[in-house]
Amino acid sequence: MNNPAISVVIVNWNGRHLLQQCLTHLQVAIQANDQVIVVDNGSQDGSVAWLHTQCPWVDVIALPTNRGFAGGNNAALADCRHDWILLINNDAFVAADAITQLRQMAATCPPHTGAIAATLVFDHAPDLVASSGIVLRRDGVAIDRDMTRPLADIPTNPQAIAGASGGAVLLRRAMIDDIGFFADDFFNYLEDVDLAWRALLRGWQSIHLPTAHIRHVYSATSGQGSPFKQRLLGQNRWRTLIRCLPTELWWRYLPTIICYDIAASVALAINGQWAGIAGRLSILTDLPTLLTQRRAIQSRRTASIAHLTAWLIPAPWPWQEYRELQRLVAIMAHRTPSTRKE
Numbered sequence: 001m002n003n004p005a006i007s008v009v010i011v012n013w014n015g016r017h018l019l020q021q022c023l024t025h026l027q028v029a030i031q032a033n034d035q036v037i038v039v040d041n042g043s044q045d046g047s048v049a050w051l052h053t054q055c056p057w058v059d060v061i062a063l064p065t066n067r068g069f070a071g072g073n074n075a076a077l078a079d080c081r082h083d084w085i086l087l088i089n090n091d092a093f094v095a096a097d098a099i100t101q102l103r104q105m106a107a108t109c110p111p112h113t114g115a116i117a118a119t120l121v122f123d124h125a126p127d128l129v130a131s132s133g134i135v136l137r138r139d140g141v142a143i144d145r146d147m148t149r150p151l152a153d154i155p156t157n158p159q160a161i162a163g164a165s166g167g168a169v170l171l172r173r174a175m176i177d178d179i180g181f182f183a184d185d186f187f188n189y190l191e192d193v194d195l196a197w198r199a200l201l202r203g204w205q206s207i208h209l210p211t212a213h214i215r216h217v218y219s220a221t222s223g224q225g226s227p228f229k230q231r232l233l234g235q236n237r238w239r240t241l242i243r244c245l246p247t248e249l250w251w252r253y254l255p256t257i258i259c260y261d262i263a264a265s266v267a268l269a270i271n272g273q274w275a276g277i278a279g280r281l282s283i284l285t286d287l288p289t290l291l292t293q294r295r296a297i298q299s300r301r302t303a304s305i306a307h308l309t310a311w312l313i314p315a316p317w318p319w320q321e322y323r324e325l326q327r328l329v330a331i332m333a334h335r336t337p338s339t340r341k342e
Helices: 016-027 047-054 068-077 098-108 173-179 191-201 227-244 247-270 274-281 283-299 305-309 318-333
Strands: 006-012 035-041 059-063 084-089 092-094 113-122 125-131 134-137 142-144 159-161 168-172 205-216
Touching: 006 016, 006 068, 006 098, 016 035, 016 047, 016 084, 016 092, 035 047, 035 068, 047 059, 059 068, 084 092, 084 098, 084 173, 098 113, 098 168, 098 205, 113 173, 113 191, 125 205, 134 191, 168 173, 173 191, 191 227, 191 283, 191 305, 227 247, 227 274, 227 283, 247 274, 247 305, 274 283
Parallel strands: 006 035, 006 084, 035 059, 113 205
Antiparallel strands: 084 168, 092 205, 113 125, 113 168, 134 142, 159 205
């Protein structure tokens, strides 16, 4: 089977300082019949003019306002010409052979495979994994798989996963046509978790391809731990659960879900991170819309509860989670100024 052509989509917002490196790496990794689309979310830093001047091989969609990662990717969907769509962050830099490997996997994987995840590594610490997909927990939390784990310690053969990070994933167009693309109102963060849940509900499979490496400047756009990010994380966690978690699993895991949110809200309050709490409370105004969306999503579920439950891992003890968070903080502290948001 011939390796398929792909459409690459990159969403940009005031990321002119990142685009050149991102596109330089990408240009040497794609083939002649691939398509590259950069969606600009109303940038004010000259990104669009630079793209038109310096990158004539790129299709540019210039949006008048910032529609976030979710809306930006959605804006490109109608213009994607190929059956496989590669999403890459503007702060992600592909290894020379990463797209070739993803393409080869797409050519040989079963038809029910809807997503192929690359391995994201930290740009400033490429020996450490930033994400090898998405892990779903019984307390309703979704985390990056293998985050902070040494790259040398992860398996090299393809692995089945619950879902893929939106920062570096090859998506089958047929899956998107079946389940829909990202939910626009998520704006940023956890839109890929919501997509992963909807894919699982419909029986689609996701695969991690460990040897396809993509370097990532973690949280380059909004900043790690920023109020903006904390608010959206709190809000979109509940949007995803309300929309996607089947009723039987709600009843089974509700105590664990509530306990996590109480503990998280206490920790946020102690640290003065009120945006995370405000994001959780804001969900109350969206509840009627979310319940309507839930009915539509759940009515199309084909996966069994047993299949879905198999993907939900136990929640860690609080001290285990704190230890992992501190490890991430330590890794991020070693970024040089040139790798941080300008």
